Amino acid sequence: MAEQMAQAPGVALARGVCRCLTSLGFAPLVEFVPARGLRVDVMALGPRGEIWVVECKSSRADFQSDRKWQGYLDWCDRFFWAVGPGFPVDILPGAGGLMLGDAYGAEVVRMPSETPLAPARRKVLTRAFARQAALRLAASRDPELG
Secondary structure, X not given: OHHHHHOOXXXXXXXXXHHHXXXXXXXXXXXXXXXXXXXXXXXXXXXXXXEEEEEEEOOHHHHHHOOHHHHHHHHOOEEEEEEOOOOOHXXXXXXXXXXEEXXXXXXXXXXXXXXXXXXXXXXXXXXXXXXXXXXXXXXXXXXXXX
């Protein structure tokens, strides 16, 4: 329990987002790199192959210092912001969905419109996602693999 409280706010929020996504039937992966120079906070693969990206913002300063999020839009079918209680949601761009959460869970409060990925990009991204997930699982069972 104390370990959960000691987590950085963004890490704790990503944990809650992953719980939410899993409850919706998605398989989440944190800190995924879809392309050189991009690292999304959470990418999730849905039951029908849909891909969602969730950008977790723990504070106004965190949001204002990071402008890479626009580069994530080309790598998902739906893009979400995830913020914690008390975050000034009025500063977030209107584009994208919204999740409210904490370390223990999250909920979708605004569903974004869908912008389907091109089939070729979806195929490449799904393979990269599967490979990264499998490598992380293998490393969790045998740390010497990493």
